[in-house]
Amino acid sequence: MRLILLGPPGAGKGTQAQRLVETYGIVQLSTGDMLRAAVKAGSPVGLRAKDIMDRGELVPDDVVVDIVAARIDEPDAVKGFILDGFPRTVPQAQALDRMLADKGLKLDAVIELKVDPAVLLRRIEKRIAEMTARGEALRSDDNPDVLRWRLKAYKDQTAPLTTYYAMKRELRTVDGMAPIPEVSAAIDRILKGEAPKASKAKSSKVELTPAQGKRGAGRAGGKVKAASKAKKPAKSAKPKASRKPARAAAKRAGKPAGKAGPGPAKRKSARR
Numbered sequence: 001m002r003l004i005l006l007g008p009p010g011a012g013k014g015t016q017a018q019r020l021v022e023t024y025g026i027v028q029l030s031t032g033d034m035l036r037a038a039v040k041a042g043s044p045v046g047l048r049a050k051d052i053m054d055r056g057e058l059v060p061d062d063v064v065v066d067i068v069a070a071r072i073d074e075p076d077a078v079k080g081f082i083l084d085g086f087p088r089t090v091p092q093a094q095a096l097d098r099m100l101a102d103k104g105l106k107l108d109a110v111i112e113l114k115v116d117p118a119v120l121l122r123r124i125e126k127r128i129a130e131m132t133a134r135g136e137a138l139r140s141d142d143n144p145d146v147l148r149w150r151l152k153a154y155k156d157q158t159a160p161l162t163t164y165y166a167m168k169r170e171l172r173t174v175d176g177m178a179p180i181p182e183v184s185a186a187i188d189r190i191l192k193g194e195a196p197k198a199s200k201a202k203s204s205k206v207e208l209t210p211a212q213g214k215r216g217a218g219r220a221g222g223k224v225k226a227a228s229k230a231k232k233p234a235k236s237a238k239p240k241a242s243r244k245p246a247r248a249a250a251k252r253a254g255k256p257a258g259k260a261g262p263g264p265a266k267r268k269s270a271r272r
């Protein structure tokens with residue numbers, strides 16, 4: 001089984017990845033962990049990444065893509081893996097697609113843990129304050145200012161991935177604000193094929209956790225409904241060109257459609 005877990009820092013990707021490792025006997029490949037190990041070892045990659053990570057910015061795509069390419073070739077990843085923290089930009093996702101295609105491999109699911117950034121920030125700030133009060137060691141990027149940067153990096157560079165995978169009809173979205181057992185159950189239903197896939201128009205529908213299903217129009221249920229409604233592409237009154245951004249962008253760039261060059265995320269990462 002090969003999975004991607006998407007979601008901002010603190011959304012619970014690590015918790016879910018650990019659980020899935022135990023349940024499905026696959027390895028968790030966390031680029032954050034790999035980069036922290038490289039920093040600790042003082043390797044060339046670590047030296048390149050350290051300051052960037054301490055600022056809460058993203059390490060250049062080529063660095064992480066090389067790390068992942070080498071890691072998924074290792075014997076323990078043959079049975080399957082969960083990518084946690086990768087891809088984080090559209091160019092990384094494209095590189096992963098190429099990497100998997102070259103090896104004749106396919107992804108089984110891309111699961112987004114959807115969370116409210118404001119609630120998340122308060123939750124993480126509280127956790128940092130509690131850990132500091134207990135005198136526990138914090139990661140060097142575990143402070144509220146850096147965290148804001150990390151959330152901004154997610155919003156600007158990683159959130160567009162949900163559109164990328166939704167367009168490929170691979171995205172499944174789970175309400176990451178629900179209690180952990182409910183999030184786990186919703187993910188398991190997806191992996192067991194029990195949660196019906198959304199139609200193309202609703203490909204970013206949030207999966208109901210079992211408890212939300214029962215609650216119906218309760219807090220989470222109502223929110224979920226609103227979320228899927230909001231994502232549903234409305235019949236647009238705009239002229240055709242603006243409904244086909246790739247073609248319009250290609251036209252502006254004087255290139256044929258489909259070769260419009262990098263999207264916003266790629267341009268941003270190329271600037272780094």
Ligand code: AMP
Binds near residue numbers: 033035
């Ligand atoms: P994480 O533990 O996943 O939150 O990652 C910690 C830090 O490592 C991030 O803030 C980035 O600086 C860096 N990082 C981890 N994964 C990636 C990635 N896929 N692309 C770029 N930078 C990454």
